[in-house]
Amino acid sequence: MATPPRRRIVGVSTKMYFSAARTRRYVSELLQILTSSPPDLLARLDVFVIPDHITLASVVSQLAGTRVLVGAQDASCEDAGPFTGEASPAVLAEVGCRIVELGHAERRRLFGETDRDVARKAAAAARNGLTPLVCIGERARGEAAAAAGECRVQVEAALADLPDGADVILAYEPVWAIGAAEPAGADHVVSVTKAIRALDCVRRRKGTTRILYGGSAGPGLFAKLQDGVDGLFLGRFAHDPAQFYRTILEVATA
Template sequence: MRKIVIAGNWKMYKTQAESLEFLQGFMSHLEETPQEREVVIAAPFTDLSILSKNLHNNRVLLSAQNIHWEQEGAYTGEISGSMLTEIGVRYVIVGHSERRQYFGETDETVNRRLKAAQRCGLTPILCVGESKEQRENGETESLIVTQLKKGLVDVDQQNLVIAYEPIWAIGTGDTCDSPEANRVIGLIRSQLNNPHVSIQYGGSVKPNNIDEIMAQPEIDGALVGGASLEPESFARIVNYK
């Protein structure tokens, strides 16, 4: 059975004080959230420890936004899986389009990070998706298939979440039409050997479109950016109808 996973990606926002303020406004809204929905917050590295302490035995799970493929070493600015699991992190985002665009992430490095996450018992959220130019050139399907084939080499699909994030819809206010997102996510599913992998949609997910997005049969959750920064906004998304 496919699990519903709603994850908020805070990106490079929120100090420790701001993250605790968020929890104060958010946690009460979870009383109405169905138990089968997994709620995840992907916070900056500096927030993870304090959030973990304040979410002890709570249903909100923590995600990191990146992971290195080595356990330790001279890799300035990176973080290892054991550093994350030590403080209670359960998920990690791998291959987000911003990492690919701004920091040179490739399908090969994505693959190494995915395997490192799984070795440490973390569940990776693999991000795939196309740019506006690639979509206009009719390359969406071939690009995503390539990202999956290269990224998933020797990756355990029993411990994996995938997020389809059309790059042209991230932070732009443009959302991929729900039927089209459903179609592409169906394509992604057809490339997997495990039919139970949860596949999220990510790209300008907001309170006013989450119900339509989640009504699509192939979509198993959302990777939420800006709308996850405000407690009431993210709560509405988590509690979609």
């Protein structure tokens, strides 16, 4: 029996760029745009928004009754306990969070997170019914084969403790392309993501494994990458709701 096609997906993280008021306005403006979109648009793909921790619960309320998923920018590997300042994956699930972004290059660089830390957090997310969105990517610009090798180590570690049937999203974000003026070249991205898809730890999983591209991603990119990825993970280019919607349309129709 043929494997059904993976559902496309596109989303945005606001990192720590927005105030609470701007987050409310952003979500409200996005909803207004989506209200006037083709009625079956969000039935064709998954769309997610990842705000900061402080506004997450209010964003869940704003998006209640829609198909737009809400994610968190990080989560603890523990469900509860004496962990001051941490965000419990159990509580995130309780308030309506659906996705947890883990292992972003900034957290690895600024907070010293390791592949093992990311793996423990991914397992904690999955046991609480959340979908781990695990960021992977090579540090320095180079050949696709070397990049794929560096990513393989990260992917194998992230999936090591994840239940075989759990869904996971891998966000391929070359570290050198994050915040750059241009994304990584399409040939490079497709080569690396196809290599990731071919890994035994990915190919043999029962759960759905989707791959996104992030790293200066924006409108006009998905059509060039769709042979290797299932969607895009956007940053500053989607901080304008109209631009985000333009990218949603592209991913849905390419």
